[in-house]
Amino acid sequence: MSVRSESTGSTAVGEPTGAPPPARWEEARARVYAVGLAAALPVVTRPLAEADGHTLAEPLTPRTDLPAFPTSSVDGWAVRGPGPWRVVGRVLAGSAPEPLAGDGTTVEIATGAMVPEGTSAILRIEDSTRTADGRVDGTPRPAPEWRPTGEEARAGEELLPAGTPVDPGLIGLAASCGHDSLPVRRPPRAALIVFGDELLTTGPPAAGRVRDALGPAVPAWLRRYGCQVRPADVVGPVADTLPAHVAALRAALTGADLVCTTGGTMHGPVDHLHPALQALGADYVVNTVAVRPGFPMLLARLVGDDGRARFVAGLPGNPQSAIVALVSLVAPLLAGLQGRPMPVLPSATLAEPIRGRGSYTHLALVRLDAAAGTAHPVHHVGSAMLRGLAGADGFAVIRPDTTGEAGARVPVVPLPLLPGERPS
Numbered sequence: 001m002s003v004r005s006e007s008t009g010s011t012a013v014g015e016p017t018g019a020p021p022p023a024r025w026e027e028a029r030a031r032v033y034a035v036g037l038a039a040a041l042p043v044v045t046r047p048l049a050e051a052d053g054h055t056l057a058e059p060l061t062p063r064t065d066l067p068a069f070p071t072s073s074v075d076g077w078a079v080r081g082p083g084p085w086r087v088v089g090r091v092l093a094g095s096a097p098e099p100l101a102g103d104g105t106t107v108e109i110a111t112g113a114m115v116p117e118g119t120s121a122i123l124r125i126e127d128s129t130r131t132a133d134g135r136v137d138g139t140p141r142p143a144p145e146w147r148p149t150g151e152e153a154r155a156g157e158e159l160l161p162a163g164t165p166v167d168p169g170l171i172g173l174a175a176s177c178g179h180d181s182l183p184v185r186r187p188p189r190a191a192l193i194v195f196g197d198e199l200l201t202t203g204p205p206a207a208g209r210v211r212d213a214l215g216p217a218v219p220a221w222l223r224r225y226g227c228q229v230r231p232a233d234v235v236g237p238v239a240d241t242l243p244a245h246v247a248a249l250r251a252a253l254t255g256a257d258l259v260c261t262t263g264g265t266m267h268g269p270v271d272h273l274h275p276a277l278q279a280l281g282a283d284y285v286v287n288t289v290a291v292r293p294g295f296p297m298l299l300a301r302l303v304g305d306d307g308r309a310r311f312v313a314g315l316p317g318n319p320q321s322a323i324v325a326l327v328s329l330v331a332p333l334l335a336g337l338q339g340r341p342m343p344v345l346p347s348a349t350l351a352e353p354i355r356g357r358g359s360y361t362h363l364a365l366v367r368l369d370a371a372a373g374t375a376h377p378v379h380h381v382g383s384a385m386l387r388g389l390a391g392a393d394g395f396a397v398i399r400p401d402t403t404g405e406a407g408a409r410v411p412v413v414p415l416p417l418l419p420g421e422r423p424s
């Protein structure tokens, strides 16, 4: 069975004669997002405390009005009619009070307590005095001191759409809406296979051998995109033979929704990824992208025995190119698999010029100045280097057939960094 491709046309640079042309960068992203969404992960029900990092599979709606009952926002006196008021009781948070039956009566009320029916105002404790005969007196402030039913939301109102990432803010809101659990799409399970006999997994590079920089880093990036990656799912370096490639892919595909591989994406003497995908009967979703660096990146799809799609993302061996492939293809694929919207790219103003790469998109590492809204090119950005990337926030997108002039507004593909990881 041969590997089929969704694109057609003439030969690309670095590809064997007869290979289809590389996909345009935007088009490749749109295509992988669409296939990811079509293969969106199953919906499961998770208790709130275990839902962080999942994705809402249905809109979030409150089970009741919010608040569900009129709620005092102060400690004070719920009064009825004009004062002074005779104290007839007390209502604390957590109980359903009797109505205030007669004018001139009051109950002591705590913050968060349900306001008794018949209440005309709430007088703050600090604004109140006592008359000689023990009645409460004072002037309620003009603004209401309680939160009316439904002030925050109405029962059944859509608060957040399906596809929203579940974060601690959403979890708190869901709890206040009365939910015990949520219908969510589970996080994607990812695996990594590192190819390359020249790679060392420990010690300094020497004698023609380099350190595997991707085996330790890619799982951490994948986790930032919401994937679960167990240590046992990181495999390699796998021997540079076709049977070893096929066996490693087959094993990884049994448990993972997405298998990333590094290296071997070209057609050199020990590049076995393409023949291995062919042996497994995979379809190409994308096979090479008109982007520099990262051109030989690919995404292939296999259908499992259960009828569900699994994906193989071929990340080029050059380390920076591998990360370009992650932000270019893997990020939109994972968004689709999780049923999330296509990531919207922020834009920034180039502080310095960045050259174009002819008919290819150029992804150029930049540092962002959030306050100024500017992007600053970094140094040491060769595709074999990681020095520039380790100090960058993301990649400026220099579109095909353009030059990034200083002052131009360009999209930026962010690295999935956590707050505080690039202090200025």
Ligand SMILES: Nc1nc2c(c(=O)[nH]1)N[C@H]1C(S)=C(S)[C@@H](COP(=O)(O)OP(=O)(O)OC[C@H]3O[C@@H](n4cnc5c(N)ncnc54)[C@H](O)[C@@H]3O)O[C@H]1N2
Pocket (backbone or CB within 6 Å): 013, 014, 015, 194, 195, 196, 198, 199, 210, 211, 212, 213, 214, 215, 262, 263, 264, 265, 266, 267, 268, 271, 294, 295, 296, 315, 316, 317, 318, 319, 321, 383
């Ligand atoms: N004839 C052509 N050769 C190459 C072309 C081309 O267009 N025509 N493109 C170059 C580009 S661009 C890239 S990117 C690489 C991609 O090649 P592979 O994906 O097949 O990767 P490898 O050949 O296995 O390795 C390339 C390079 O990266 C180093 N490497 C690999 N894995 C790791 C790792 N885990 N950690 C650190 N470094 C790694 C490897 O030692 C090589 O130096 O192809 C070009 N060739």
Ligand code: MOO
Pocket (backbone or CB within 6 Å): 291, 292, 293, 294, 295, 296, 316, 318, 321, 383, 384
């Ligand atoms: O495009 Mo390669 O991916 O430059 O290093």
